Amino acid sequence: MEELNSTFLYCDQLVRDFEKVIETPVVNKSSVYYTGVDLGTAYIVLAVLDENYQPVAGAYRFASVVKDGMVVDYIGAIRIVKELKQEIEEKLGTELIYAAAALPPGTDSLDSGAIKNVVQAAGFEITNVLDEPTAANAVLKIKDGAIVDIGGGTTGIAILQDGKVIYVADEPTGGTHFSLVIAGAYGMPFEEADVYKRDAKNHRELQPIVRPVIEKVSSIISRHVRDYPAKEIYLVGGTCCLAGIEDVIAKQTGLPTYKPENPMFVTPLGIALSCTQEEL
Numbered sequence: 039m040e041e042l043n044s045t046f047l048y049c050d051q052l053v054r055d056f057e058k059v060i061e062t063p064v065v066n067k068s069s070v071y072y073t074g075v076d077l078g079t080a081y082i083v084l085a086v087l088d089e090n091y092q093p094v095a096g097a098y099r100f101a102s103v104v105k106d107g108m109v110v111d112y113i114g115a116i117r118i119v120k121e122l123k124q125e126i127e128e129k130l131g132t133e134l135i136y137a138a139a140a141l142p143p144g145t146d147s148l149d150s151g152a153i154k155n156v157v158q159a160a161g162f163e164i165t166n167v168l169d170e171p172t173a174a175n176a177v178l179k180i181k182d183g184a185i186v187d188i189g190g191g192t193t194g195i196a197i198l199q200d201g202k203v204i205y206v207a208d209e210p211t212g213g214t215h216f217s218l219v220i221a222g223a224y225g226m227p228f229e230e231a232d233v234y235k236r237d238a239k240n241h242r243e244l245q246p247i248v249r250p251v252i253e254k255v256s257s258i259i260s261r262h263v264r265d266y267p268a269k270e271i272y273l274v275g276g277t278c279c280l281a282g283i284e285d286v287i288a289k290q291t292g293l294p295t296y297k298p299e300n301p302m303f304v305t306p307l308g309i310a311l312s313c314t315q316e317e318l
Contacts, residue, residue: 074310079190119160137162138313143206171196173308213277241281256290273297
């Protein structure tokens with residue numbers, strides 16, 4: 039437990055530092071800037087680190103250019119990434135050159151080219167493309183266990199042993215499915231349900247409504263971890279911001295389940311930490 043606490047101390051501090059620089063960028067000059075581009079189903083996030091890999095700026099925007107982990111609006115994705123890039127560049131007074139990106143595990147043969155092209159078309163030199171749970175582990179630094187990235191469209195799973203990924207999987211169940219259930223229960227449009235879900239004040243009320251979807255996610259996790267020595271689950275991804283989701287997953291899977299204070303920004307920061315100056 040002491041080791042777990044130290045892991046989340048680093049993770050949570052990094053996320054808190056990032057949240058601060060989203061509002062107030064650090065404009066001290068750095069010899070190089072490293073950008074992580076996270077093309078999510080619900081949000082596109084850019085995280086910028088300095089030469090010492092410390093957060094200096096960031097920006098994010100709600101978007102629907104990705105569905106089930108795949109880019110479905112190529113032009114829209116380029117436009118948003120380019121606009122966020124320019125927004126940060128104006129605040130920092132410099133050009134952002136190097137970027138890394140990530141995609142759901144197991145989809146590299148299907149969509150890595152599209153994601154790479156989006157980042158390049160937005161004006162970056164792309165230096166790394168990795169799977170999302172592996173990116174998250176650059177922040178979590180887990181040696182053994184399962185990292186579960188529950189995003190807007192998919193649930194990605196990476197099982198680690200001795201700090202190395204030994205298995206990855208991805209299935210199309212995520213925040214979109216939560217919003218659909220809420221829309222049906224309340225008789226409201228999907229977009230309105232999605233906004234309602236993201237308001238933490240509504241989480242306690244929504245728990246019994248979305249519990250079947252959480253249980254579905256739990257069954258996905260259980261199926262993928264049962265043949266591997268994963269004794270703990272670590273949650274990341276925007277959908278994990280839902281209060282109490284870790285308790286339901288722990289009960290359904292029978293495995294201790296943990297999440298950082300703000301799981302939404304773990305993967306983007308991990309992507310940025312994986313950025314280098316060597317173009318792919």
